[in-house]
Amino acid sequence: MADKVTSQDVAARAGVSRSAVSRVFTPGASVSDATAKKVRLAAEQLGYRPNVLARSLLTGRSRMVGLVVGYLDNHFYPGLLEQLCQVLDTEGVNVLMFLAEDAEANLDQVVNDLLDYQVDGLVLASVTLGSTLATRCEAIGVPVVELNRSDGGQGLHVVSDNEMGGVMAVEHLIAQGRRRIGHIAGWEGASTQRAREAGALSALRKAGLGLYAREVGNFDKEQARDATRRMFNDAEARPDAVFVANDFMAFHVIDVLRYELGLTVPKDVAVIGFDDVPTAAFAAYELTTIRQDLDAMVRHTAELLMGRETSSRMITPSLVVRSTCGAT
Amino acid sequence: MADKVTSQDVAARAGVSRSAVSRVFTPGASVSDATAKKVRLAAEQLGYRPNVLARSLLTGRSRMVGLVVGYLDNHFYPGLLEQLCQVLDTEGVNVLMFLAEDAEANLDQVVNDLLDYQVDGLVLASVTLGSTLATRCEAIGVPVVELNRSDGGQGLHVVSDNEMGGVMAVEHLIAQGRRRIGHIAGWEGASTQRAREAGALSALRKAGLGLYAREVGNFDKEQARDATRRMFNDAEARPDAVFVANDFMAFHVIDVLRYELGLTVPKDVAVIGFDDVPTAAFAAYELTTIRQDLDAMVRHTAELLMGRETSSRMITPSLVVRSTCGAT
DNA sequence: CTGAAAGCGCTTACAG
DNA sequence: CTGAAAGCGCTTACAG
Numbered sequence: 001m002a003d004k005v006t007s008q009d010v011a012a013r014a015g016v017s018r019s020a021v022s023r024v025f026t027p028g029a030s031v032s033d034a035t036a037k038k039v040r041l042a043a044e045q046l047g048y049r050p051n052v053l054a055r056s057l058l059t060g061r062s063r064m065v066g067l068v069v070g071y072l073d074n075h076f077y078p079g080l081l082e083q084l085c086q087v088l089d090t091e092g093v094n095v096l097m098f099l100a101e102d103a104e105a106n107l108d109q110v111v112n113d114l115l116d117y118q119v120d121g122l123v124l125a126s127v128t129l130g131s132t133l134a135t136r137c138e139a140i141g142v143p144v145v146e147l148n149r150s151d152g153g154q155g156l157h158v159v160s161d162n163e164m165g166g167v168m169a170v171e172h173l174i175a176q177g178r179r180r181i182g183h184i185a186g187w188e189g190a191s192t193q194r195a196r197e198a199g200a201l202s203a204l205r206k207a208g209l210g211l212y213a214r215e216v217g218n219f220d221k222e223q224a225r226d227a228t229r230r231m232f233n234d235a236e237a238r239p240d241a242v243f244v245a246n247d248f249m250a251f252h253v254i255d256v257l258r259y260e261l262g263l264t265v266p267k268d269v270a271v272i273g274f275d276d277v278p279t280a281a282f283a284a285y286e287l288t289t290i291r292q293d294l295d296a297m298v299r300h301t302a303e304l305l306m307g308r309e310t311s312s313r314m315i316t317p318s319l320v321v322r323s324t325c326g327a328t
Numbered sequence: 329m330a331d332k333v334t335s336q337d338v339a340a341r342a343g344v345s346r347s348a349v350s351r352v353f354t355p356g357a358s359v360s361d362a363t364a365k366k367v368r369l370a371a372e373q374l375g376y377r378p379n380v381l382a383r384s385l386l387t388g389r390s391r392m393v394g395l396v397v398g399y400l401d402n403h404f405y406p407g408l409l410e411q412l413c414q415v416l417d418t419e420g421v422n423v424l425m426f427l428a429e430d431a432e433a434n435l436d437q438v439v440n441d442l443l444d445y446q447v448d449g450l451v452l453a454s455v456t457l458g459s460t461l462a463t464r465c466e467a468i469g470v471p472v473v474e475l476n477r478s479d480g481g482q483g484l485h486v487v488s489d490n491e492m493g494g495v496m497a498v499e500h501l502i503a504q505g506r507r508r509i510g511h512i513a514g515w516e517g518a519s520t521q522r523a524r525e526a527g528a529l530s531a532l533r534k535a536g537l538g539l540y541a542r543e544v545g546n547f548d549k550e551q552a553r554d555a556t557r558r559m560f561n562d563a564e565a566r567p568d569a570v571f572v573a574n575d576f577m578a579f580h581v582i583d584v585l586r587y588e589l590g591l592t593v594p595k596d597v598a599v600i601g602f603d604d605v606p607t608a609a610f611a612a613y614e615l616t617t618i619r620q621d622l623d624a625m626v627r628h629t630a631e632l633l634m635g636r637e638t639s640s641r642m643i644t645p646s647l648v649v650r651s652t653c654g655a656t
Numbered sequence: 657c658t659g660a661a662a663g664c665g666c667t668t669a670c671a672g
Numbered sequence: 673c674t675g676a677a678a679g680c681g682c683t684t685a686c687a688g
Contacts, residue, residue, distance in 0.1 A: 004468065006681055017659045022683055029683095032657055047464065052444045053381045053390060054681035057664045062381065064424070064445075071410075073606065078406040082399075085427040094445065095425040096392070099413040116380040117392075117422065136375060140332065255611035278401065283583035284612035334665055345675045350667055357667095360673055382665035385680045 005046045014042035025050050056118060065305055066114035068098040068107070069125040074219070074248040075277040076292070080125055080147065083298040091306060093120065100127055108133055115142065121305035123147050126190070129155070145304045147297065150191045150312070157312045158301050162192050162274075165290040165317040166199020166243070169272045172288070173241045174207050176325050178270055182213035182239035184227045184253060186246055190219070193245055196274060200243050212239050217249045224249035228256040232263070240269055241325070247273035247280050247289055254285060254324070266326040276320050288325040290317045333374045342370035353378050384446060393633055394442035396426040396435070397453040402547070402576040403605040404620070408453055408475065411626040419634060421448065428455055436461055443470065449633035451475050454518070457483070473632045475625060478519045478640070485640045486629050490520050490602075493618040493645040494527020494571070497600045500616070500647055501569045502535050504655045506598055510541035510567035512555045512581060514574055518547070521573055524602060528571050540567045545577045552577035556584040560591070568597055569653070575601035575608050575617055582613060582652070594654040604648050616653040618645045 007021040014021070016035055023029035024039040031039075042048070056062040065088060069077050085095050096117060100110050111133050114122060122137060122144040128151040129137075129144060137144045146157040173181055183200055186193040204210060215231045217224035224244070232238045244250040250273035257263045257271070265271055273280060276291035296315045303309035335349040342349070344363055351357035352367040359367075370376070384390040393416060397405050413423050424445060426438050439461050442450060450465060450472040456479045457465075457472060465472045474485040501509055511528055514521040532538060543559045545552035552572070560566045572578040578601030585591045585599070593599055601608060604619035624643045631637035 004681090007683095008681080018682075019659055019684080020657090023658090026683075030657060035657075047467075049440065049444050051385075051446060051681050053384050053446050054664085055683070056381050057379075057385060057666090057681085058683045060664085067425075072406040075403065075406070078400040078403070078409075081406075081425070082427060085425055086429070089427070094441070097395075097409070097413055097423045097425050099410060099417070101414070112377060113422070116377050118379060118381050251610060251612070259611040279607065282579060282612075283587040284579070284610075332665090335667095336665080346666075347668080347675055348673090351674085354667075358673060363673075379665050382680085383667070385665085385682090386667045388680080 004051075005048045007048070007050070009046055010039060010042045010048045013046060014038040022050075060118075061120055062118040063093045064096045064117060064119050065093055065121045065123060066096045066098060066111075066117070066119040067123050067125065068100050068110055068114070068127060070100055070127050072099070073221075074246065074275075075279060076148075076246070076248070076275045076294075077125060079277065079294055080298065083294055084123065084301065087298055087302045088305075091302065093305075111137075115140070121145070123301055123305065124149065126192075128191075143305055143307065145301050147301055148192060148292075156304050156310075158297050158304070159192065159195075159314055160292045160297070160317045161314045162195035162317075163199035163202075165274060165292075166196040166201075167203040168199075168317070168319045169196075169243045169274065169290050170200045170203035170207075172319055172321070172325060173243065173270060173272060174203070174209070176241075176266075176270060178241035179209060180212040180238075180240045181209065182215070182231050182242040183211055184215055184217045184224060184231065184242055184244045184249060186217060186219040186249065188216065193219075196245055213242075217245070217253075219246060219249060221249070221252050224252045225256050228253045229260070232257065232261055232269075238269070242269060242271055244271060244273050247275040247277045247287060249273075250287055250289070251279060251285060254287070266324050270325040272325055280320070280322070286323040288322045289320050291320045292317055333376045335376070335378070337374055338367060338370045338376045341374060342366040350378075388446075389448055390446040391421045392424045392445060392447050393421055393449045393451060394424045394426060394439075394445070394447040395451050395453065396428050396438055396442070396455060398428055398455050400427070401549075402574065402603075403607060404476075404574070404576070404603045404622075405453060407605065407622055408626065411622055412451065412629065415626055415630045416633075419630065421633075439465075443468070449473070451629055451633065452477065454520075471633055471635065473629050475629050476520060476620075484632050484638075486625050486632070487520065487523075487642055488620045488625070488645045489642045490523035490645070491527035491530075493602060493620075494524040494529075495531040496527075496645070496647045497524075497571045497602065497618050498528045498531035498535075500649070500653060501571065501598060501600060502531070502537070504569075504594075504598060504653050506569035507537060508540040508567045508569065509537065510543070510559050510570040511539055512543050512545045512552060512559065512570060512572045512577060514545060514547040514577065516544065521547075524573055541570075545573065545581075547574060547577060549577070549580050552580045553584050556581045557588070560585065560589055560597075566597070570597060570599055572599060572601050575603040575605045575615060577601075578615055578617070579607060579613060582615070594652050598653040600653055608648070608650070614651040616650045617648050619648045620645055 150157040215227035217227040273289040280287040478485040543555035601617040608615040
């Protein structure tokens, strides 16, 4: 194992000081062309690359952002991760990943770990920070942005206008002639869930309707299936439409409706989801859904992290019509 | 913004030296209970946490591993990422993410970036490193393991026995009575593709058959769809089965077969995929496939990174029978 | 433009 | 068990 080559080595070979070497690798520092040339040559020959960690110790900036995400099963999150990596890459910052499986449970532990790495910022996808830690992050000047969650009224958050999305979903169902509209909810602790449902309820109210049925799927595969079974077990009085709180659950809802209960979508029951993950466009589903503008969400998140923006934002979602909500 | 609290601050408050503070936070160092207690109390009160970056400078270990992955659309990779994060977390190491969209193109750049962060190891999921960089990584003692790719005969790699998988796939098709077997290939530059196809061919040969049709889908959604259209455009002479190089393409192949060409799966044509991603189990697909043992792959990768294992490994895949390959 | 010096926050032999 | 000292690899005022 070769010795690590340091700025000292490069300096020696180039016949300059370490300061000079450092300047050559610091954009905007003042070095003569001659010096720069000598240094770059020596660095090249030696295979020298600055140690980012050592630099961070001095500058106080690590050029890393911590991302904590609850789970990756819902393809919304890999998409988010992908976009975030790309956008941050253009800023020269990397993503330090953290999976908080049991979500809120050990989140404080996770965030502390991340903070120990001196991350320049934190993005919490679908998880919410306790106020103690939030205060601490603020104290040490680390911006934390909640993405797709907006519980703490305090901190920064970037979310879709989920309530508007709920309204759009139900209005579409009603426009298609549906009247017996059910809702399969996600985790009720999530602000996204509450807002989506609130929107749905207000659209129903406006139409002089109420929620025809309601079950909780907790954003979980099996629970969504069970919720569907319960909601449709009375063949006489079943809903003619269901607004599912996210696409991930909607696929399972459709599978149960079609392959277990023998119902036809959309003829017997219309289904609408939320997110517009890639699978929603698959011919086997052709899921009508409320699209979250991931691009705008991630872009604003990056601006917040970079400190070029300082306020939370609500992103406007849009209706994507596919075949699962055809007219009766 | 509060001043950062350092080990010096804690030492002062606890009335000990910085060395003592350091030892308290170094597992296995010798400190008296009394000292430890005083230090922990002071640290607690001050909200002190060791700076991992500073520590890394000394120890030469950053406790970060770089992961570069080509894309996340294929759900195989988010799954892999998830498992890797979990397993490495138990070792106290974090994952520094990097997306190499245009794959092999700027990979060297990406790897250099990662190396600048002093990562303790590198895992390349489905991408392959140029030999120059590979040598450099070896020189500086950074293990690099190729996961789900095994081109460089040199370095460490962890892959499924893809050839065996190809054999299993075709043997299953034959056992179901299929004889006109087509193959929709992935990217031919990938070792995984070549091995899977080689296995398929050898199983066909053994049965006295040849490949009935072949098209290239390049592991891409649209290309897979086009490949399917080309392969099935002659209604008289179409294959009665198709082995698709991965599940991600297989879903699109099935969609085209069913919804564009009006064929029935498996009655008209049997389909078998590779990977066993979660969507394969969805009722809308019920895709028969060759499962890669992600758990074993990730576990071995971690062992290699930790230096507890030193040799490459081939993991045995398994056949998962679902309804897309029913008998004729 | 350039170098000597101090210092980022921590760890680790070395004495005691 | 404990502290003083040196040092990890780099950057940044400060003089020149």
